[in-house]
Amino acid sequence: MQVRVRFAPSPTGPLHIGGMRTALYNYFFARKHKGSFILRIEDTDQSRLVPGAEEYIFESLDWCGIEVDEGIREGGDFGPYRQSDRKEQYGRYSDMLVEAGDAYYAFDTPSELEQLRRDAEKKGKTFLYNASVRNKLQNSLALPEKVWKERIDRGEPHVIRYKMPSDEDIHFDDMIRGHIVVNSGTLDDKILFKSDGMPTYHLANIVDDHLMEISHVIRGEEWLPSLPLHVSLYRSFGWKAPEFAHLPLLLKPDGRGKLSKRDGDRMGFPVFPIFWPYGETAKGYREEGYYPDAFVNMLALLGWNPGTEQEMFSMEELISAFSMERVNKAGSRFDPDKARWFNHQYLQRRSNRDLALEYREILRTKGHHLDIADIEKLVGLVKERVNFVQELWQETDFFFISPQTYDPDVIRKRWKAETPGQLLELRGLLDGMDELTPDIAGQKVKSWISEKGYNTGAVMNAFRLVIVGTSRGPGIFDIISWIGKRETLERIDRGLALIGKETA
Numbered sequence: 001m002q003v004r005v006r007f008a009p010s011p012t013g014p015l016h017i018g019g020m021r022t023a024l025y026n027y028f029f030a031r032k033h034k035g036s037f038i039l040r041i042e043d044t045d046q047s048r049l050v051p052g053a054e055e056y057i058f059e060s061l062d063w064c065g066i067e068v069d070e071g072i073r074e075g076g077d078f079g080p081y082r083q084s085d086r087k088e089q090y091g092r093y094s095d096m097l098v099e100a101g102d103a104y105y106a107f108d109t110p111s112e113l114e115q116l117r118r119d120a121e122k123k124g125k126t127f128l129y130n131a132s133v134r135n136k137l138q139n140s141l142a143l144p145e146k147v148w149k150e151r152i153d154r155g156e157p158h159v160i161r162y163k164m165p166s167d168e169d170i171h172f173d174d175m176i177r178g179h180i181v182v183n184s185g186t187l188d189d190k191i192l193f194k195s196d197g198m199p200t201y202h203l204a205n206i207v208d209d210h211l212m213e214i215s216h217v218i219r220g221e222e223w224l225p226s227l228p229l230h231v232s233l234y235r236s237f238g239w240k241a242p243e244f245a246h247l248p249l250l251l252k253p254d255g256r257g258k259l260s261k262r263d264g265d266r267m268g269f270p271v272f273p274i275f276w277p278y279g280e281t282a283k284g285y286r287e288e289g290y291y292p293d294a295f296v297n298m299l300a301l302l303g304w305n306p307g308t309e310q311e312m313f314s315m316e317e318l319i320s321a322f323s324m325e326r327v328n329k330a331g332s333r334f335d336p337d338k339a340r341w342f343n344h345q346y347l348q349r350r351s352n353r354d355l356a357l358e359y360r361e362i363l364r365t366k367g368h369h370l371d372i373a374d375i376e377k378l379v380g381l382v383k384e385r386v387n388f389v390q391e392l393w394q395e396t397d398f399f400f401i402s403p404q405t406y407d408p409d410v411i412r413k414r415w416k417a418e419t420p421g422q423l424l425e426l427r428g429l430l431d432g433m434d435e436l437t438p439d440i441a442g443q444k445v446k447s448w449i450s451e452k453g454y455n456t457g458a459v460m461n462a463f464r465l466v467i468v469g470t471s472r473g474p475g476i477f478d479i480i481s482w483i484g485k486r487e488t489l490e491r492i493d494r495g496l497a498l499i500g501k502e503t504a
Contacts, residue, residue: 003035004215007061008042008205011053014276015060017285018220018250018259021299025247026218027066028300028322038212039071041082042205044198052278054082060273063292065315078212083204090199093207093237094160094192098140102236103192106139107151107158128188131166160193162202162229162236170228175216175245175324182228190229202226206233209242218245218324221331245324248303249331259334269336289388290339294346298339302332312345344387352380358389366393368400378482381474395473399482402491403469406499410471414461415503420496422459423466425452427492436485438477445477466495 007023009015030037039061043049054072061068070076080086097103106129113129120127127133134141139161140148152158165184173179192203199207209217224246234241250259253267261282264271273295274284285295297313305328306313306321313321347355356375363370382395429448433441449456464476467488473479480488 001215002213003030003033004038004213005030005035005218006038006040006209006212006214008040008208008219009057010042010045010048011050011057012045012048013050013053014272014282014284015057016259016261017271017273017299020060020064020273021250021302022218022220022247023061023066024064024296024300024318025304025322025327028319029216029218029324030069031319032322035215036069037067038076038078038214039068039074039081040208040212041072042201043082043084044087044201044204046084046196046198050278056274056276056278063274063286064296065292083208084198086204086208087198089211090204090207091193091197094199094203097162097192097233097236098160100236101163103160103162104134104140104189105148105152105158106137106161106189106191107143107148107156108138109157112138129161130164130188131185134161134163134189157195159191159195161189162192162233164189164229164232170231172227172231172241172244174224174227175243176248176327177224177246177329180227184228184232187228190226202229202233206230206237210234210237210239214242216243216245218247221246221249245327248328250302251331251333253334253336255331255333258331267336269339285339289390290343291346294343295339297346298342302334303328340387347387347389348383352376352383355379355383355389355392359392362390362393366400374482381478381482385474398468398473399479402487402494403467405469406465406495406502407470408502410461410465411499411502414458414465414471415499416458419458419462420500422454423462423492423496426459426463427489430480430485430492431489433485436477436480436488438475438481441480442475442477463492466499467491 005026007026009019009023027037029035039057041054041057043054058073068074070078070081072079072081094103098105108129113127116133117127129137136142141163143151164187168184170182170184171179190202191200193199208214227244227246230244231241251257252259252263259271261271264282270283270285270288272282272284274286276282276284286292293315296315296318297311300313300318300322301311304322304326307326353372353376356372356379359379360370360372360375363375378396378399379392382392385395386392426445426448429444430436430441433444446456449459460476461471464471464473467476467479467483483491
């Protein structure tokens with residue numbers, strides 16, 4: 001059997017990272033088995049469509065490196081790949097079910113159904129449109145044939161519902177969850193075809209999956225309750241059903257419930273792959289500075305484990321290692337700190353030159369135009385301290401800007417009565433050197449401290465304070481070598497003057 005899988009998002013808003021993971025797992029599975037990955041846009045709910053959402057889906061997949069084999073852009077032998085472009089065919093299949101006695105016409109209005117729900121709630125029950133009530137309602141099973149045909153001929157709004165058996169055990173298998181049995185008496189008669197002439201998800205995805213010869217349906221856990229209906233529909237049509245796999249939910253960081261945009265807004269992390277620019281905008285991982293391979297690596301391990309201690313995977317390694325047998329049944333808790341850790345790991349793996357090329361654009365926006373070799377050297381001093389390229393500025397700003405203020409906590413702890421005199425001596429020592437290379441300057445300063453019997457920590461912390469303004473940064477001799485002797489001496493003078501006023 002040729003493996004053919006599909007990712008079938010709805011263009012109704014930004015693509016949640018849970019949906020992105022579904023796309024990834026489908027892609028891994030297809031590539032692992034040398035099959036095809038199909039992108040199908042499911043836009044049957046025309047009332048909820050958002051302009052730009054379709055393009056957003058394309059861009060998100062492209063950013064993650066997911067290569068679509070068949071789709072709207074790519075074409076293919078099983079198109080069209082947008083459901084609204086296939087709508088002419090769905091009526092024929094719903095009619096087939098009606099003719100076979102497996103579906104029926106229903107004329108109940110939304111207000112009538114809402115009243116039935118409210119009546120059931122008053123009794124502490126849940127209203128189900130199924131075998132227990134359908135013969136009492138406004139449908140072709142309860143009404144005389146002449147009546148319901150006349151209502152259709154008059155153009156009266158109606159839907160087509162699936163006729164779920166009244167009391168039958170429906171057996172099916174899930175690749176992740178094993179064998180499942182559901183009694184049809186607990187299910188309702190779902191709408192298959194709406195009064196606006198469009199199919200519902202339930203009918204459209206079954207018909208499309210069959211016509212597109214989909215071999216495996218890999219989708220989110222939220223669709224598991226619909227599986228008995230979908231299996232029943234395959235049986236009603238007499239078609240062979242694909243194999244199903246329902247992926248676990250992505251959970252909030254505390255593990256209590258499904259991860260939502262609200263959680264990301266509250267805790268300061270994105271829940272979408274890229275920036276959503278429409279309506280209520282939302283930040284994305286790309287714009288937050290994540291590398292796509294770090295994002296993919298992180299997301300792949302939320303719900304699947306390789307059975308080893310390995311955490312870092314390339315796309316090729318993920319494809320090779322992936323198996324549905326190692327996908328978890330339980331939901332996976334999202335950890336924003338772990339997401340940042342992954343990006344840190346990928347940043348460290350990048351060459352200093354590549355990082356310098358990225359950082360150069362940030363420096364230019366701040367008015368600093370440097371030779372790439374100098375930026376490369378600078379990046380090498382601080383890259384281990386950052387998770388994202390944009391954080392390089394806050395770790396290197398003092399290489400470009402002399403401190404305007406000095407950390408009061410450091411002054412209180414490190415600035416002693418003897419500090420100004422020691423720094424003046426240090427200034428003279430540095431002024432007498434031809435150049436401030438890290439090795440030579442470091443050796444001479446340490447020898448001087450030793451000869452004088454000064455406390456190394458006291459001198460060096462005060463020295464860093466006047467050069468940087470606080471206690472952060474890489475090696476102090478790397479800093480003064482980069483900024484040069486003149487700037488180093490000026491910063492000592494400025495620090496002595498300003499800190500002296502504060503401590504006077």
